[in-house]
Amino acid sequence: MGLLRCPEGHLFSSRRYGSICPYCHKAVRLANDNAIDDAEGIYNDSTPYIGDLEVMDPVTGWLVCIDGPSKGRDYKIFTAKNFLGRSDSMDIQILGDNAIAKKNHAVLVYDPKKRKTLILPGDSKGLVYVNDEGIYGPQELDDHDVIELGKSRFLFISLCGERFEWEDLDDVNKNNKKDNNQEAEGENDERDKSDKSEKSKPL
Numbered sequence: 001m002g003l004l005r006c007p008e009g010h011l012f013s014s015r016r017y018g019s020i021c022p023y024c025h026k027a028v029r030l031a032n033d034n035a036i037d038d039a040e041g042i043y044n045d046s047t048p049y050i051g052d053l054e055v056m057d058p059v060t061g062w063l064v065c066i067d068g069p070s071k072g073r074d075y076k077i078f079t080a081k082n083f084l085g086r087s088d089s090m091d092i093q094i095l096g097d098n099a100i101a102k103k104n105h106a107v108l109v110y111d112p113k114k115r116k117t118l119i120l121p122g123d124s125k126g127l128v129y130v131n132d133e134g135i136y137g138p139q140e141l142d143d144h145d146v147i148e149l150g151k152s153r154f155l156f157i158s159l160c161g162e163r164f165e166w167e168d169l170d171d172v173n174k175n176n177k178k179d180n181n182q183e184a185e186g187e188n189d190e191r192d193k194s195d196k197s198e199k200s201k202p203l
């Protein structure tokens with residue numbers, strides 16, 4: 001995992017946050033700023049960077065603190081498991097509320113197959129409530145559900161789900177490219193047909 005250090009000295013994961021420090025929002029100046037404009041969004045491995053910059057994970061949703069010491073702050077949720085607690089080893093670090101466990105108070109999961117965000121209680125003592133109900137196993141989250149941890153409350157805001165998924169965007173781009181190629185060749189305007197013919201064995 002590539003770590004970057006911002007001008008203020010904060011260490012953060014470039015894969016998770018790109019080149020913007022999540023603590024102070026200062027940009028880390030890269031050895032080659034042109035890489036940021038890479039049209040494909042894929043950084044060239046041979047380009048020298050400060051640290052080992054990888055492609056940033058796309059966000060799948062947010063927690064927004066609506067009550068508690070971090071009121072007004074938002075926290076990104078990424079694909080797969082997001083461990084939540086006060087420690088800086090947590091994926092989602094909530095500061096200021098000592099009633100939130102240091103480690104694993106809760107786990108937020110975005111499941112790309114199900115296209116659902118779920119919350120699980122962590123292995124700490126702290127309780128997890130969703131819309132005032134105690135959570136003791138995996139629970140699917142709906143947009144604007146209220147999550148209570150320690151003395152703080154958070155809104156869950158979804159991005160990925162039935163209406164949007166980053167993968168679909170990639171498919172659209174691929175299909176657009178395919179369409180352009182097909183136009184150049186002239187015939188074959190039905191994408192479904194061409195997909196099948198590509199997969200079928202040659203006669």
Ligand SMILES: [Zn+2]
Nearest residue numbers: 006010021024
């Ligand atoms: Zn910083």
